[in-house]
Every structure is written in C-alpha cells, then in structure tokens.
Amino acid sequence: MGTRILTVEDDERIRTAVRMALEDEGWVVEEADTGEEALQAFTRQPSDVVLIDIMLPGIDGFDVCRSIRRVSDVPIVMVTARADTHDVVAGLEAGADDYLTKPFAPKELSARIRALLRRARPTEVGVTHLRVGDLEIIPDEGVVLREGVELHLTKTEFRLLVELASSPGRIFSRESLLEKIWSYDYFGDGRLVDVHVRRLRMKVERDPANPRHVITVRGLGYKLQP
Amino acid sequence: MSAVGPEIRPVQARTRPRRRARIIAPVRRRFGLRTRLTLTFGLGAAALSAVLSLVTFGLTRENLTSQRERSAVDRAAIDAARLSPQLPESPTDLEIEQFLRELPLTDGTAAAISYADRWFTTDDINFSSSAVTDSVQQSVSGGDAIKINANVGGTQSLVLGVPVPALPAEYYEAVPLSDLQRTLDRLGLTLVLASILTTLGGGLVGYWASRRVFAPLLDVGTAAEAIAGGRLDTRLPVGGDTDLDLIANPFNEMAQALEDRIERDARFASEVSHELRSPLMTIAATVEVLENTREELPERAQTALTLLAADVDRLQQLVEDLLEISRFDVGAIKLHLEDVRAAEMVIQAVRFLGGGGVPVRFEPEIGEVTVRVDKRRFGRVIANLLDNAERYAGGATAITIERVNDRLRISVEDRGNGVPFEERDIIFDRFSRGAEGGNRSNDSGVGLGLALVDEHVRLHGGSVWVDDRFDGEIGARFVVELPMVEQPVDTASEPITEAIPIT
Numbered sequence: 001m002g003t004r005i006l007t008v009e010d011d012e013r014i015r016t017a018v019r020m021a022l023e024d025e026g027w028v029v030e031e032a033d034t035g036e037e038a039l040q041a042f043t044r045q046p047s048d049v050v051l052i053d054i055m056l057p058g059i060d061g062f063d064v065c066r067s068i069r070r071v072s073d074v075p076i077v078m079v080t081a082r083a084d085t086h087d088v089v090a091g092l093e094a095g096a097d098d099y100l101t102k103p104f105a106p107k108e109l110s111a112r113i114r115a116l117l118r119r120a121r122p123t124e125v126g127v128t129h130l131r132v133g134d135l136e137i138i139p140d141e142g143v144v145l146r147e148g149v150e151l152h153l154t155k156t157e158f159r160l161l162v163e164l165a166s167s168p169g170r171i172f173s174r175e176s177l178l179e180k181i182w183s184y185d186y187f188g189d190g191r192l193v194d195v196h197v198r199r200l201r202m203k204v205e206r207d208p209a210n211p212r213h214v215i216t217v218r219g220l221g222y223k224l225q226p
Numbered sequence: 227m228s229a230v231g232p233e234i235r236p237v238q239a240r241t242r243p244r245r246r247a248r249i250i251a252p253v254r255r256r257f258g259l260r261t262r263l264t265l266t267f268g269l270g271a272a273a274l275s276a277v278l279s280l281v282t283f284g285l286t287r288e289n290l291t292s293q294r295e296r297s298a299v300d301r302a303a304i305d306a307a308r309l310s311p312q313l314p315e316s317p318t319d320l321e322i323e324q325f326l327r328e329l330p331l332t333d334g335t336a337a338a339i340s341y342a343d344r345w346f347t348t349d350d351i352n353f354s355s356s357a358v359t360d361s362v363q364q365s366v367s368g369g370d371a372i373k374i375n376a377n378v379g380g381t382q383s384l385v386l387g388v389p390v391p392a393l394p395a396e397y398y399e400a401v402p403l404s405d406l407q408r409t410l411d412r413l414g415l416t417l418v419l420a421s422i423l424t425t426l427g428g429g430l431v432g433y434w435a436s437r438r439v440f441a442p443l444l445d446v447g448t449a450a451e452a453i454a455g456g457r458l459d460t461r462l463p464v465g466g467d468t469d470l471d472l473i474a475n476p477f478n479e480m481a482q483a484l485e486d487r488i489e490r491d492a493r494f495a496s497e498v499s500h501e502l503r504s505p506l507m508t509i510a511a512t513v514e515v516l517e518n519t520r521e522e523l524p525e526r527a528q529t530a531l532t533l534l535a536a537d538v539d540r541l542q543q544l545v546e547d548l549l550e551i552s553r554f555d556v557g558a559i560k561l562h563l564e565d566v567r568a569a570e571m572v573i574q575a576v577r578f579l580g581g582g583g584v585p586v587r588f589e590p591e592i593g594e595v596t597v598r599v600d601k602r603r604f605g606r607v608i609a610n611l612l613d614n615a616e617r618y619a620g621g622a623t624a625i626t627i628e629r630v631n632d633r634l635r636i637s638v639e640d641r642g643n644g645v646p647f648e649e650r651d652i653i654f655d656r657f658s659r660g661a662e663g664g665n666r667s668n669d670s671g672v673g674l675g676l677a678l679v680d681e682h683v684r685l686h687g688g689s690v691w692v693d694d695r696f697d698g699e700i701g702a703r704f705v706v707e708l709p710m711v712e713q714p715v716d717t718a719s720e721p722i723t724e725a726i727p728i729t
Contacts, residue, residue, distance in 0.1 A: 011504055017511030024518040081500070083602070085560070103507035103542060106514045186574035187605040190564060219565060 002028045003117060004047040008038040008064060009079070010056055018051075021106030027113075035059035039067055046072055049113050052096070053079045054087055062094045069095030073154040075116035079104070083189070092195035097156040098182060099189075115183040116156075130165045132226050133213055135204060137165055146204065156181065157200045160193075164214065164224035173221040197222055263436035264429050271428020272421065279417035287410050291403075298335075298384055298401040299373060305329055305337065306388035306397035313393065322346045334402045336378070340367075341395040352379025353400050362387060366396040375403075382407065442470045446477060456557070458485040492555035499549040506542055513538050547674035551656065554681045561600040561685060565711050568597045568634055569627055572608055576625065579609035580616070588627035595627075595634055596711040599686055607682050608636070610675040611704050615640040619702060626696065633688075634708050641701040650692040654680040683708070 005022055009015040010033050019029040030047060032038035035056050042050065050068060054061035065076055078096040080087045088099055098112050130137040136145040139162050144151045153161065159181050164172060178188040197216075201208040215225045257265070313325055322339055326348050329337050336353035339346045340363060345355035355363075357378045365372055366387035376385045378400045388397045445462060452460040461481060462474040513535050520528060553559050570593075573586050608625075615622035619642020626637045645653055652658050657673040683690045688708040695701045 011508075013508040014504060014511070017508045017515065020515045021511045021518075024515060081503075103503045103510055103545070106511045185578040186571070187578060187602055189562075189602065191562065 002026060003049070004028045004030060004045070005049045005051060005113065006030045006032065006038060006041060006047040007051040008032045008035065008056065008061070009051075009053045010034065011053075018106060018109070022110065022113075025110050025113075035061070035064040038064050042068055042072070046074060048074065049116060050074055050076045051079065051109070051113075052076060053102075054091060055081065062090060065091065065094040065096055069154070073152070073158075075113075075155060077109070077112055077116065088189070089191055089195060092192065093199070095154065095199075097154065098192065111183070118183075130162070132165050132168055132224055135161075135165075135213065137162060144204065151203050153200070153203055156196060157203065160196050160200055161204065161224075164222065168224050168226045171217045171220050171223045177222070193222070260433070260436040260440055263439075264432040267432020267435065268425055268429030271431075272425040275421035275424035279421050283410070283414055283417055286413055290406055290409065294401070294403070294406055295373065295384060298386060298399070299371075301335075302386040302388050302397070302399040303371075305399065306390055309339070309390045309395065309397055310392035315393075317341070317393075319344075319346070331399075333405070334381075336400045338398040338400075339395055340398065341393065349379070349400075352381070353398075357400065358385060358387065358398055363396065366398075376400075378402070442467075442473065446473060449477070449481070453481055453484065458488060489556065492552055495548065495552040496556060496558075499545050499552055502545045503549075506538075506545055510538055510542060544674070547678055550678055551674060551681065554685075559685060561603065563598050564601055565596045565598050566601055567593065568595050568636070568708070569593045571597075571599070571601065571604065572625055572627060572636060575605045575608035576612070579605055580612050584612065584622045584625055586625045586627065589629075592627050592629060592634075595629065597634060597708050598711045599708070600682075603682050604686065607679050607706060608638075610679050611638040611706070614675055614704070615642070615702075618642055623701070629710070630707070632710055634710050636706045636708070637693075637696070638704045638706075639695050639701060640703075641699070644694070644700055645692045645702045653692060654690065679704075679706075 003026075005027050007015060007018055007022075007029060009018065009031075012033065015031050015033065019031060022029045030041055030045075032041050035058050038050075038052070041047075052061045052064050056064070061078055065078060068074065068076065075098075076096045078091040078099045080091060080099055080101055083099075083101045091099055097116055100109060100112060128138065128140060130139065134146055136148075137143075138145075142155070142158055144153055144158065144161065160177065163177065163180055174190045174193045175186050175188070177193050178184040178190070179186075182188060182192055184192075197214055198208075201211050201214050204213055205211045213225055215223050217223055308329075309325070313321060317325075322341055323346055326337055326339060326346055329348070331337055331348065336347065336349035338348070338353050338355075338358075340355070340358075347353045357376060362372055362374065362385075366389050369389045369391075371389065372387045374385050376383060378385065381402045381404050384401045384403055386399045386401070388399075390397055442462075449460045449462050458481070461478045464471055464474045464478065513531070516523070516531050517535060520531060523531065550559075569586070569588050576582070576584050576586060612622050615638060619640035621640065623639050623641050626635075626639070628635050628637070654676050656677040658677075680690055683706055686708060688706060690704065690706045693703045693705055695703050
C-alpha cells in the first residue's frame, strides 16, 4: 500500500490542485476541508504524513496539530501565510515537523514530504544501541529509554537525538543539523532546530530549564553531553 | 471696468506677500526669531528706562535748583537786611570788614559789599569785584535785586545782588552750586546704571520668554522629525495650555490623517498581494500537474504550457516581492537575526541561490568576520544582486569581500555596460530598471529586486550603492556595506528577533 498523505485545506481549488500534484508523485491523498474533518479522518485511518493549513475555519491548524500529536508521532507539515511571524514558532511548538509558506510549489512540498518520510525510518545508523548518561537509545526500534522508562519522541525529535548521539560531545552547527535532518541548505530556517531542541529537552531532560544532555554551545550550535 | 477688477486682484494678492517677504527675509536670515525677540525686549526696556531716567533727572534738577535758589535768595535778603541796622551811617572800612566777618555764612558762600564803589569781600581770591559785571552792579545800585549764574573763581555759583536802601551800598552773595552739581552727577550716573541694568533685564526676560514660547515649537519640530523618520504614531501632548492646543490639535489631526492614509495604502498593497496568493497557489500547482503530463499534450498546448509556466514563475516572484515590500511599508518586517560568518554565507548564497560558478574572493582573515543578519533575507540580497547581473550584464564576474574600517563590503562585479552616473541612485527605486533594463523587451524581471536589496540592507543597518569596477574597466560593481559584529552572541539558544512596528 502506498504512502498516505492527509491534506487539511479549506480552499477547495488549492486542495484539488495539490492533491493532483501529490498523486503524480505516486502518493495516496486524503482531503479534509476543516480541522474536525481532519481529526475524524486521521482517527479512522492514520496517514503517513499530514499537511495542515494554519488558517482554518473552526478549530485552527495549531489545535489540529496538537490533537494529532497527542496520539501520533506522524510527520506534520504546516502551511503558514508568512515565514517571519510567530505562527512558525507556534506551529513548531504545537508539534509540527516542518513548514511551508503560501504560495509554495508542489515540487517543494514533495521534497519536504520525502525528507520527512526518509527521516521516519532511522536505519542508516549502524549502531544498535547508544547510551548517553541516563538515556538509552535503540535507533532501529526508534525507542529512547530513561532509566528503563520509554520516552515518547516524535520521529523528528528522535532523529535529532540520534544525530547528536552519533558523536557525543561533538558540536553540531544548526546548518549541519538542518541539512542532515531536514535536507535544507544553508539558508534553511534555524528556528526548526531551535524549537526541536526545545521540544527534545522537554522530553529527555529532568530539568529542561537547566539541560544536562542537550547543550547549547555559544554561537556554534548544539551538542549532546554524555 | 468692474469686469477687470476680479482679474487684477489675484495678481496683486500674489505679488504683495512676495514683496513683503523680500524685505523681511534678509533680517530674518541674519537673526533668528529668538534673537529678535530678545533684542526687542532689550531695546524696549532700554527706551523705556531712558525716557524715565531723563524725566526723573530733569524734574529732580529743576526741583533741587529752584529750592537752592529760593533759600539762597532768602538768606541774602536777610543778610542784606542786617546791613543797615548794624552799620553806622558812614561805616569805616574796618567796620564793613567786621560786619562781613561776623556774617553767619555757610557752605562756601562768599559775601561782598560794594560801598561807595569800593569792594569788600569775605573771599579776596575768588569773589573779587570782577566776578560781578558792571551792568549787574548798575542794576543793583539802581535798586533791583538780581540773581545770576556766574563762574566765581572757577566754581559755578549763584550770584545774588541785593540793594541796601539806607546806604550807598550793594550787598552780594555767591553761593557755589558745585555740591548741587555733584548730587545731580551722581543721580545721572545712578540713572544710567539703572537703565543699563533694566536693558539687560529686559533682554533676559525676552530671552526667557522666547525660550518659553519656543519650547512648544521645538516640540512640534521634534514630532515632525519623528514622523518623517517613520514613527507615524508620534503626537503632541494636548490639554496643557489652551493657546498651545491651537497648534497641537491641528498638528495631531494632520499626523493622524497622514498615519491613516499611509497605513491604508500599505494595507491595500499587502491585502492585494495576500489575495493573489491563493489563486496563484492553485495556478502554480495546476501548471505543475500539466508539466507532469507534458508529453501527452499536443505541440501547441506544450508551447502554451511553456509560456504559462514561465509567467507563473514570474508572477509568483512578483507577488512575493510585493508582499515583502508592503511589509516594509507597514513596518511589519521581523528580522530573525543571527551572527554568521559573512564569507561562508556569501559562498552558500552563490552555491544555492544562483550564480553558480561566480568566484568569491576575500583575504584569509575575512573568513572569520561575523555579521548579524537575517540569513534568509540576506541570502535574497546576494541572490537578487546575482540575478540582476545575470539579467542585465551577462552574469556576475566576481564577488569580493573586504573590510573597510569597521565595516564589511561585499562587492558584486559584472562586465555589462555599467550604470550611468545619473542612474546610480534611481536604479534602487521600485520598478525602475534604468536604461539598460528598459531595453530588454524579453525581460523577465519585475523591477523590485534592487528595491528589495536596498530595503533589506538598510534594515540591517548597512547601505548599498553602485560603483565602477575595481579594475576600472567597463561594467558595474554593486557594493553592500554592513556593520561587523565585534562580540558574537549566543544565537543558538536565543535568536534575536527584531520587530520594527509602526502602529
């Protein structure tokens, strides 16, 4: 069965055009024109990727994002009107993995979706078991344990943790993390990394305000402290 | 006749203020309003105090002189009256001198008796017979009492002559007026000093008053400057002073009207661009779907699709640029500032955003230089400059990064026809492409690229201009200058976001 994509967009013409473009990529597309409908559809049958327009009538894109996040680690791409508003950070904090601004080219969307799907199957790390401090990471199973208790990370958060854990103590610049995890070039949005690090800390750190594992290195980037 | 009148009137009305202005203007130019106010107060005080002083001086002198004269006349009459009872009928010289000696004279008053044409005096040196002219003596001997001002021994004195009826004698007294003169001199000096002080005081009051009056005007100036500088919500305080409110209220109304209008214009542009995005999104996606099935289309349709796809790209770029420009206009740009290595950023821009093989040149130490930029927007700056060179000059030949004082210069050079001197400023205006750009009939640019470069660079605290090539050959060099960052901050944990709000 092909990859299923749920698109939530209230403009019918855009929805149809995007569906056709995505179908040309060989994906199965399911459409929803409201947040409520999207949640019902997702509950009925979870998809592999969700595309959410933030501006929706009824419950907005942020709420849809949060509701899906509560039950699933599915990759979520949100569509915002502008890149420089707080919407981007709010959307990422609501649990989105990436964002696009309108109008975007369907080719760009396909590229984003492919990057997310690739990342959802973390198999390229040859190590089967990583231990960092009190964290235990099993890349092949997509599992993180802290003192034996499983932590629920999204696929992107997990990928970020595995990337940092591949060389504990090494500093990763935001540009390199953007490239490795999101397949962005140098001009990708650094806030993706910042918000994901914040989200990761909320889950893996005992005191997220004073992180012991995921450390910021002044002006250079991030590293994982064993 | 009556039909001519209205035709002439506006001409007169127009010329009159012009003529007035011509007369007043030189004075205005020489002195500021404050100086003129101060001078007016000072001169007014000077004139007033001068008049008062002169009147005071005149009245006082008049008063003192007549008082002195009156008492001198009285005294002389009394002294003269004692003459006949105290002297015998034919007094001897000794008796006359005795009499003179016993006179109770005061304050340097000299007395003299002319008896049978002989002159007896209490003051031989100064009050001799020559002090009183013959005509005076004749008048007195004729029975008239006289009173004259004369110089007695070098002192201005009041000389009084009194006939003595019972004797062939006249009695004279010389009352020196020098002490009176001294008093008047002192009074005069005092009045002059007082006038000077009053003048200075007037000037000071004028200065203070002008400052007081001027302070609100300066506030108006400051407010106008702030509005011109983009802070459109600047207003003057109202309600402090009813007179000042006459300026403040209309000023505030004007500022409000201006703000509303600018906002309306900017919002309109923003809304138009916004509304364009949804249909554009559909068109772009649909064109892509068509592109995916291009081979199945007839040849004519393929040609049409090529045209459509190219112009959809162009339209998309235009809307994106318009949106960005209108964000500048409503002040809604929020920069996501990061400290990045300038050289690396430029290299990456060339690599990912266009301009493929353009060499990036810089000295090794420049590689470490950090600038604080919104990476995405600054990437567009470089991309737009490369794109501009591509469109109008056959592509950029090199990018040079150099340090000039404490600023960083990024120069994009090309081998086009260069930019004529008179176009070097307007080339950054919106939709202005210069002669070179306008010649291209097949031009696919939209004329906002350089305007966006200008706005972005300025928002980053830098500047952009066009110059000649470094080697002086034909071609243009677009220079972007940015402030360098001395102390890189920890952008990874706290991205610096800068909002420039207008409303």
